[in-house]
Amino acid sequence: MAAVPGTSGGLTLAAAYDWSHEASGLFAIGVGRVMIGSAAATGLAAFLSSALHKRGAKAGRPGH
Template structure:
């Protein structure tokens, strides 16, 4: 259980480090807006979280790695986006949860398979 809690904390800290500071949308000359995040920030977040998920899987805590990371990113997204008056942040948060669950599950399965192959 503690591994999951630790990984949730790592995921929330990684969200804050990579995405938490960028809260402004970019307005282009044609009036369209993008953001608030750039692609490199999201890629950096994903790459940063690969290490703890793989570490957990190699140590035999694959489920804790998946659940902890998913919970941490979901809570961070909910907190970061909850000031959206439209209420659409809930859909975004659910999509973050589903995407994180899918990717961390695949990474944990791959890491576990590689560990078993190496034994």
């Protein structure tokens, strides 16, 4: 779960920097969507990875 803020923050900063020159100002909406989407996707991936790792450890699989 520690990767979630770093990944989301990095993608958000990159999008904000790249899109900030857009004249209409609507880049802020896109940056917000990148922030929410990347945080949700990274959080889900971290949760599933952790759950699968714990499930494998409980099953007594070698290497866990």
